[in-house]
């Protein structure tokens with residue numbers, strides 16, 4: 523669970539998005555966090571403290587005059603225990619209040635009283651689009667960031683008021699991902715990571731083609747882990763049915779040639795390239811413009827194949843990679859003799875790091891095991907879920923980049 527051991531103070535302020543805070547509270551707890559809910563008087567008009575107490579399994583605090591705390595200082599006690607304070611939803615009024623350091627209710631008092639160096643403040647705004655776009659709110663947002671708060675952004679779409687635009691609170695699952703990402707070490711800050719993922723599809727005719735069983739899960743996990751680590755991430759994905767990780771730019775492609783073209787366009791911006799895609803080795807020599815018809819004669823079409831470009835080898839040979847500006851990492855899906863094959867493949871593709879895995883044991887699965895092979899030897903990252911492995915791989919790549927520049 524990604525939030526094991528974390529204690530989150532979840533602050534609710536007045537807004538219809540309070541109904542989403544119930545789901546968020548549960549989502550945080552499911553990931554292992556303990557949650558202390560604090561609500562403003564206005565928030566309690568939208569959702570009851572009873573609901574939030576039942577979900578968080580803790581009495582909710584709503585007043586600075588709450589006598590339950592022996593020293594009668596809930597604003598001090600609650601904020602000292604927290605690993606983070608998350609205000610979700612945060613109203614326009616509460617943003618304005620935070621900005622001025624006002625402290626006339628428990629939640630604002632607690633935010634002001636928090637030890638800034640060890641209790642981060644995360645803000646999930648929620649308001650009507652005109653309120654969000656208002657120069658006062660935008661000014662407040664800029665200043666709150668300057669004062670050290672983390673603004674989690676807003677969603678776009680139909681609002682409870684019937685208008686459409688920016689200002690909705692992010693969905694609970696989006697906020698959960700942002701909170702999890704917030705706690706990951708920012709070991710790739712300043713880097714731009716390019717990731718390929720999934721299979722490619724090589725057309726035989728407009729309705730048929732050849733592809734493979736890659737699910738794309740490992741590559742999507744690498745993209746997410748790199749984003750969590752503070753990198754700018756571009757994910758070039760073959761045909762897969764996976765949600766784009768938060769904060770990642772995704773480019774969908776179909777064939778190996780399209781994947782190569784997209785990589786060549788993106789590579790000049792990148793400092794790290796991780797090739798997890800299972801690129802088809804061959805494509806039909808001629809893709810028919812129209813569906814090849816079965817004519818009843820029993821004759822089968824004669825298909826010829828040509829080799830696809832090797833995307834990883836092409837990028838590894840580029841001036842950007844050979845000059846050290848682009849660090850290339852390959853993957854190898856093998857069925858046996860992993861170390862020998864991965865070692866040979868690393869040398870053949872001329873990349874500093876190659877990650878071996880057993881293809882049949884991982885294709886489509888949620889877990890995997892990795893063997894990291896470099897010029898000095900190999901290191902195993904034992905079986906785990908793909909996101910946990912991706913985080914360890916990202917940490918390993920970051921350490922290599924840091925030692926290369928040290």
Ligand code: C5P
Nearest residue numbers: 797798799801831832833834852853854
């Ligand atoms: O040669 P093989 O396909 O086993 O190499 C695997 C590695 O090379 C992976 O990192 C894969 O993404 C990359 N690759 C590529 N373009 C190809 C074939 C493989 O980028 N045409």
